[in-house]
Amino acid sequence: MAVADRSIDPRILESARTEFLASGFEKASLKTICEGAGVTTGALYKRYKGKEELFCAVVEQTVSDLYEVAHVRGDKDPTAMSNQELIKAWDMDGADMMWWFRFLYDRRDDFYLLLSCSQGTRYANFPHDWVELLTKATSAYLAEAQRRGLCRNDVEPAELHILLSAFWTTIYEPFIHHFTWEQIEAHCRIVCGLFNWHGALHFQK
Incomplete structure (x- = not known):
């Protein structure tokens, strides 16, 4: 054969x-x-088999990389974390944010395909679906912090999804508009200053 x-x-x-x-x-x-x-x-x-299967093959590795990171970060058990660890999980850490931007920048063509070129494929709702996945993991962190009285207890998962959608939009947009790495570095610092999760969720200091 x-x-x-x-x-x-x-x-x-x-x-x-x-x-x-x-x-x-x-x-x-x-x-x-x-x-x-x-x-x-x-x-x-x-x-x-056709154009969609080919599109999926093009972005397959990037999708796999993204979901692997999501699961590694989201599979931690918040009930096993100390109060300080739970509070720190909401830090807008510049180094961690820069890591995310570098991770995505290294996959920028495929990430752009997922964000802006995927209508008609199974990834047409990728921006929403990605936030939905992260909301499930983040909700567990928030629920545990609320159970311990570490933050406000009136933020429901639906509200958290909206907040995370706004947050991830500030990550999507530089790739949609083809920012250079230097522009992304400057943008990252602005985003870190813009989102004050501790203040918004009334975490204990």
């Missing part, structure tokens, strides 16, 4: 990434993608 030639796979994915970035998913042309990769449409369809 003939062995499939996998050497052309990276060319297909890079050509697809270029076309999706330029045209978005819905207007992207498989013909253009094949021409850019130097392959026939038959070779592409041997590997992918």
Whole structure:
């Protein structure tokens, strides 16, 4: 049996990434993608059922990386944390924020695809779905802090989702507007000053 030639796979994915970035998913042309990769449409369809499967393959690694970070950070048991650890979890730590921006900047093309070019794919609601995932984890931290009387107890998960949506919008927008790394560094410092979680949630000092 003939062995499939996998050497052309990276060319297909890079050509697809270029076309999706330029045209978005819905207007992207498989013909253009094949021409850019130097392959026939038959070779592409041997590997992918269609345009959406190809789009998903392009962003697959970045999606996997994002969800891995979310689970590593979200799987901590807040009931096992000290009061000080629970309070500190809400710090707007400049180093941690810069880590997030660098993590995303290193994946900026795929992150932009997820944010701005994914209409018509399973990732069309990615910005909302990502915040929803983080809200579930963050709600556990907040609920435990509320149970211990460390902060205000009138913030419900729905309200927290709105607050986190606003927060993540300040992270999405620099990538949507193609900020340089220098611009992102300056923006990060502004965001850290803008969001005062301790004050908004009335955490004990």
